[in-house]
Amino acid sequence: MQEWNLKETADWLKACEDAYILIHQNPDGDCIGAGYALAEMLHQMGKRAAVLCNEPIPNRYRFMLPGEEKAPDFAPRCVISVDVADSKLLGDELRARFGNAVDLCMDHHISNVPYAAARYLDGQAAATCEILCELAKLLPITVTEQMAVCLYTGMATDTGCFQYDNTRPATFRAAADLKEQFPEVRYGQINRKMFAVKSFGRLRLEQLLIDRLEQHLDGKCTLICMTQEVLKKFQVDEAELDGIAGFPLQVDGTEVGITMKEKEPGKFRISMRSADEVNVSAICQSLGGGGHFKASGCSLSGTEAEVKEILLKAVAEGMPM
């Protein structure tokens, strides 16, 4: 695999034709933004380009699209992936079709596993959209309002609206440039949609979650356990449980937040989140799982009480003195 710099990447894009742009499954603001912004850049250079995803773009992100999603009406002469850290993340169908045929992978995940012929990786960028803001300056194109919506949304969603530590000076500056060039974009509305608004179902679920918050280890560890019994009793939609892993962290004083979800009787899927200093990747590794420093997971079997005991012991040992 070749590692390219941004200039080499831009030069290759100027020469490419008929591009399929692949984004990852469970698409988020950053891969959708990067995919559709890049497609628009290629269109402006007179090329055919289409974004492909293993599943439909979720409603909440459809405002980023220039129109209806449609299948490409041309065969690819090149394949580009954006924000896809591993070919597994293309999803089964796209992976089967293109997993070994990606010409260029553009990504910001430091954990990126090589699978393309060439790669542009900036592991310090907050978002792939941040990379595309730089890339745009090297292409013979003019950034459009639709691109600005895509690029801003990608950077905002991957940083929790510039809240997380991955936000770097260049992220702020790229957002400043977009806001200066396109003051008419409704950034506040985008942020509200992405960060503030909740469905009634989600609010009802949060009520239940608050009832189930448990504080352990002098309040440093906050845990939520969702057993099969609770899931059934309150008719919780499994899809709505996505994204609750961070919920316990919002309790004041929490250093490690844990959610336990009983997938089948006696088998728990654990998500662990660190507020700051505790390495939950190491803790989850000690329990047969793994992940990132601040966001990891593992699977454990036993009764609710047994699994909690194992977890709390491991967290206590993994906390700095």
Next chain:
Amino acid sequence: MQEWNLKETADWLKACEDAYILIHQNPDGDCIGAGYALAEMLHQMGKRAAVLCNEPIPNRYRFMLPGEEKAPDFAPRCVISVDVADSKLLGDELRARFGNAVDLCMDHHISNVPYAAARYLDGQAAATCEILCELAKLLPITVTEQMAVCLYTGMATDTGCFQYDNTRPATFRAAADLKEQFPEVRYGQINRKMFAVKSFGRLRLEQLLIDRLEQHLDGKCTLICMTQEVLKKFQVDEAELDGIAGFPLQVDGTEVGITMKEKEPGKFRISMRSADEVNVSAICQSLGGGGHFKASGCSLSGTEAEVKEILLKAVAEGMPM
């Protein structure tokens, strides 16, 4: 009153001595950040300076202070206010002592009511701390880590972490500069503390609020009514009700969010918030109140049902077709 530009303001600050810096009552991240950053700038220039507030700095903001709060051990030879839009907002005690003695008012509130001998007002700045980032460049000082914490926190809190539309390119750029100069500041931790963390009491209150959410006008208006009966029954701490005015807005589809709080039997204090396009200032004015385009209030008397009917009629009339 003289209107100064930033250079005139800087020149005056270079010449001033023994400054009292006044901030507003119910102090927030921006006035505390601006006050303590300015004090530190004056200290660096070899001057005496002290920050005065009508009440103690709340615990959640004490990380911004260089040490314990203490009464100044010198008499003022000049008085500066920062982020104080009206001398009324100094609070009774400070207003009585200094309301007519302010030499320089530095502010970003477009609604600023003149009360000082001279004023530097930038109504487009997202925060007074954003103004101080510019000011620092005109003073013979070096920005310190403590100033960076103050200035960043002020900008972040006044913009909802760069979420609101008051965030302008210059806000992003000022944040970028601070992050570049002081990568060691724990911005992510500050953001977590300011935006993510909640007390258990607040979470319990949110459970109750979710139960009391009512949707009206095809879901475009979401309302919460806290009667005396509810407040008593659930032993709600009145102080915890501060800041719930925005709660109804988080419900998907809401354009106007209303909170009704029964202050005494049959007398309601109303807060009204707009998600985007509806001018709630005009609606509240029609009911004898007022405020800003997106955040206003009024007081109404009657039974819960009567007050709701008045409110919903006014909101329906105030919504664009």
